[in-house]
Amino acid sequence: MPANQLGKLIVITGPSGVGKGTLVNFLLQRHPQLKLSISATTRQPRPGEVEGVNYFFLNKKDFETAILNQELLEWAEYAGNYYGTPKAGVIEEIKQGNYIILEIELAGARSVADLFPEALRIFILPPSIEELEQRIRNRGTNTEESIANRLEIAQKEIAARDEFDLQIVNDDLEQAIALLEAAIFPSS
Ligand SMILES: Nc1nc2c(ncn2[C@@H]2O[C@H](COP(=O)(O)OP(=O)(O)O)[C@@H](O)[C@H]2O)c(=O)[nH]1
Numbered sequence: 092m093p094a095n096q097l098g099k100l101i102v103i104t105g106p107s108g109v110g111k112g113t114l115v116n117f118l119l120q121r122h123p124q125l126k127l128s129i130s131a132t133t134r135q136p137r138p139g140e141v142e143g144v145n146y147f148f149l150n151k152k153d154f155e156t157a158i159l160n161q162e163l164l165e166w167a168e169y170a171g172n173y174y175g176t177p178k179a180g181v182i183e184e185i186k187q188g189n190y191i192i193l194e195i196e197l198a199g200a201r202s203v204a205d206l207f208p209e210a211l212r213i214f215i216l217p218p219s220i221e222e223l224e225q226r227i228r229n230r231g232t233n234t235e236e237s238i239a240n241r242l243e244i245a246q247k248e249i250a251a252r253d254e255f256d257l258q259i260v261n262d263d264l265e266q267a268i269a270l271l272e273a274a275i276f277p278s279s
C-alpha cells in the first residue's frame with residue numbers, strides 16, 4: 092500500500108463472541124466512509140444471516156476452487172470451516188483510497204500483516220474469559236460443542252494479542268467504539 096494510503100486497511104481480530112460484529116456495525120453506521128469486506132465461508136448460515144450481506148456462503152468445493160483460482164486475499168480454517176477474504180473488492184477499495192475493514196481471525200490477520208505491513212491491526216479483548224463465554228451463550232447461535240471449541244480457540248488467539256498494533260477491551264461498548272474511532276481517524 093502506498094504511504095499516502097496508510098491506515099486505510101483495517102484488520103479487526105479477536106475471539107468469537109468478544110463483540111467484533113457489534114463494534115463493526117456501530118462503526119459502519121456512524122462512518123459511511125468505512126466499508127466492510129464481506130467474507131466467503133463454508134459455515135452454515137445462522138438464522139437471519141443473508142447471503143452477500145453477512146457472508147458469501149459457499150460449499151467446500153466452490154471455496155476450494157476460489158483458493159485455487161487465487162480469488163482470496165487470505166483464507167483460514169476455523170472451527171472446521173473455511174473463511175476467506177475475496178481479493179478483488181479489497182484491492183479495488185485500497186486503489187480508490189477508501190477505508191476497508193476486514194473482520195477476520197488470527198491466521199488471516201497474520202497473512203494480511205505479511206501482505207500489507209502498513210495495515211492497522213486491532214485486537215479486541217473481552218473483559219474476562221467468563222464474560223466471553225457469557226456473551227457467546229447469550230447470543231444463542233452456537234451449540235455446546237461449538238461454544239467449547241470457540242473458547243478453546245479464544246485462549247490461543249488472546250495469547251497472540253501482542254502481535255497487534257492496538258488492543259482494545261470491549262467492556263463498555265461506547266468506550267470501545269471511541270477507542271476504535273480514535274485509532275482509525277487519528278486526527279479527528
Ligand atoms: N481468516 C479469516 N477469518 C474470517 C473471515 N471472515 C470471518 N472470519 C473469522 O472467522 C471466525 C468465525 O466467524 P463466525 O463463524 O461468523 O463466528 P463468530 O465470530 O462466532 O460470530 C471469526 O473469528 C471471524 O472473525 C475471513 O474472511 N478470513
Ligand SMILES: Nc1ncnc2c1ncn2[C@@H]1O[C@H](COP(=O)(O)OP(=O)(O)O)[C@@H](O)[C@H]1O
Nearest residue numbers: 107108109110111112113226230261262263264
Ligand atoms: N460491550 C459489550 N457488552 C456486553 N455485551 C456485548 C458487548 N459487545 C457485544 N456484546 C454482545 O456479545 C455478543 C457477541 O457479540 P458479536 O458482535 O456477535 O461478537 P463477535 O462478532 O466477536 O463474534 C452479542 O450478543 C452482543 O450483543
